[in-house]
Amino acid sequence: xxxxxxxxxxxxxxxxxxxxxxxxxxxxxxxxxxxxxxxxxxxxxxxxxxxxxxxxxxxxxxxxxxxxxxxxxxxxxxxxxxxxxxxxxxxxxxxxxxxxxxxxxxxxxxxxxxxxxxxxxxxxxxxxxxxxxxxxxxxxxxxxxxxxxxxxxxxxxxxxxxxxxxxxxxxxxxxxxxxxxxxxxxxxxxxxxxxxxxxxxxxxxxxxxxxxxxxxxxxxxxxxxxxxxxxxxxxxxxxxxxxxxxxxxxxxxxxxxxxxxxxxxxxxxxxxxxxxxxxxxxxxxxxxxxxxxxxxxxxxxxx
Numbered sequence: 608x609x610x611x612x613x614x615x616x617x618x619x620x621x622x623x624x625x626x627x628x629x630x631x632x633x634x635x636x637x638x639x640x641x642x643x644x645x646x647x648x649x650x651x652x653x654x655x656x657x658x659x660x661x662x663x664x665x666x667x668x669x670x671x672x673x674x675x676x677x678x679x680x681x682x683x684x685x686x687x688x689x690x691x692x693x694x695x696x697x698x699x700x701x702x703x704x705x706x707x708x709x710x711x712x713x714x715x716x717x718x719x720x721x722x723x724x725x726x727x728x729x730x731x732x733x734x735x736x737x738x739x740x741x742x743x744x745x746x747x748x749x750x751x752x753x754x755x756x757x758x759x760x761x762x763x764x765x766x767x768x769x770x771x772x773x774x775x776x777x778x779x780x781x782x783x784x785x786x787x788x789x790x791x792x793x794x795x796x797x798x799x800x801x802x803x804x805x806x807x808x809x810x811x812x813x814x815x816x817x818x819x820x821x822x823x824x825x826x827x828x829x830x831x832x833x834x835x836x837x838x839x840x841x842x843x844x845x846x847x848x849x850x851x852x853x854x855x856x857x858x859x860x861x862x863x864x865x866x867x868x869x870x871x872x873x874x875x876x877x878x879x880x881x882x883x884x885x886x887x888x889x890x891x892x893x894x895x896x897x898x899x900x901x902x903x904x905x906x907x908x909x910x
Contacts, residue, residue, distance in 0.1 A: 641691035641754040644747060645680055646740055648760030649700035652676070655761070655784035655792050659809055660816035662787070672815040673698075673714050674892050675877070679815070679870035680782075681719070684757055687780075687805075694753055695719045697743055699736045701726060713892040718866065741768035748777035757782055758801070761793035769800045778802040785809060814874040817889065833884050835897040841880050842901025849876075849902075850909060858906055865903060876902055 653671060654664040661669045677696055684693065698714055698721065705724045707715065715722040723743070725735035740760070745768065747753045756772055758765065759782045769779045781801040785808045786792045798804060833841075849872075850858055861872070868876065880898050881887055888894050 641688065642694050642752065643684060643688045643691045643755040643757065644694040644753045645684055645696045645757045646744060646759065647677075647680070647696065647698050648736060648740065648758075648762065648765075649673075649698055650736065651760045651762070651792075652784065655786070656812045656816050659785055659787045660812050661818050667819075669816055669818050670889055672817075672889055673710065674717060674895055675870075675873060676812075676815040677714070677717060677720060678867055678873055679811070680757070680759070681867050682864070682869050685864065685867075687757075688755055691755060693719060694747070695721055697740075698722045699739055700724060701734065701736060716892065737762055737764040737768065740765060741771055744768045744777075744779070745771035745775070748772040748775035751776075753777055755780060759783070761797065763794035763796050766794075766796050766800050769797065773800075773802070780805065782807065784812065814870075814877075833886055833894070835893065838880065838884065838888070838894045838897040839901035839904075841883050842876070842898040842903075843905035844883070845876055845879050846902040846905035850906060855909075858909070861906070865907075866899070868899060868902070873899070 653666055656671065656676075657664050657666070657669050663669065677698070681693060681696065696719060700711060700722065702708055702711060702724045703726075705726060707722065707724065711722055711724070714720060723736075723739045725739060740758075744756055744758075748756070748771070754777060756777055756779045758769070758779055761783060769781075772779050779801050780803045781793065781797065783791075783793045783804065783806045785806055791798075861868070876898060877888060877895070888898065
């Protein structure tokens with residue numbers, strides 16, 4: 608009888624220890640912030656956004672402000688995944704022999720952005736991009752590096768990437784671009800597999816896509832390219848005006864997002880700066896960064 612009591616007591620002690628360990632593990636998990644990443648199939652974005660905004664998929668016919676668009680995606684993700692932190696943005700594109708173009712180099716220099724390149728064949732078709740997306744999605748999900756993935760693409764070949772990530776517990780959210788002719792520009796099997804869907808309309812993309820013929824407006828005047836310091840100074844000027852018009856309450860709301868600006872604020876900053884400089888900053892990532900640096904530096908000195 609005493610032996611049975613001793614065994615029962617030992618089991619009780621072991622159960623208490625196991626429960627205590629489980630409670631500590633759950634407490635640690637609860638303290639660990641959720642993390643999300645954004646996966647962008649650039650081929651899909653150029654084709655769908657170009658067709659929607661300017662009526663063509665030909666990259667040579669229009670400019671895409673990739674830096675501004677990436678920040679808009681980050682801002683949107685911050686709103687959707689309110690209690691989560693950004694791991695990074697993955698930008699997948701094609702290039703001859705996987706050698707970065709000048710534009711791809713400027714994108715790769717952006718903070719929190721990783722450029723991954725597949726090949727371009729003789730017909731300018733991307734090869735190997737879908738497998739890169741699958742590799743990254745699966746690896747990050749397997750190592751619990753992300754809890755949510757925002758996937759911007761439309762190819763049916765991405766279904767396997769979605770399934771792989773979901774198999775490790777990650778949720779995959781498909782973001783798409785409104786089809787200019789109606790209908791869909793994303794494969795139905797892909798739509799069926801994801802955990803949620805979201806479509807961005809023309810108003811979202813308008814600030815970031817423009818015909819190349821229209822981008823020469825400022826340069827036609829013959830205005831020389833401003834220096835980074837000139838642009839930084841203009842950014843500070845605009846920040847002072849912005850703060851005077853909106854007040855400290857707006858500043859308090861803006862600061863947690865540093866170094867990123869909400870899409871609407873960033874676009875307003877760009878348009879105002881181009882007016883003051885009489886020079887287009889579209890596609891010039893170094894000057895765009897100098898502009899934002901000047902804007903933020905001015906605001907932070909007033910906080």
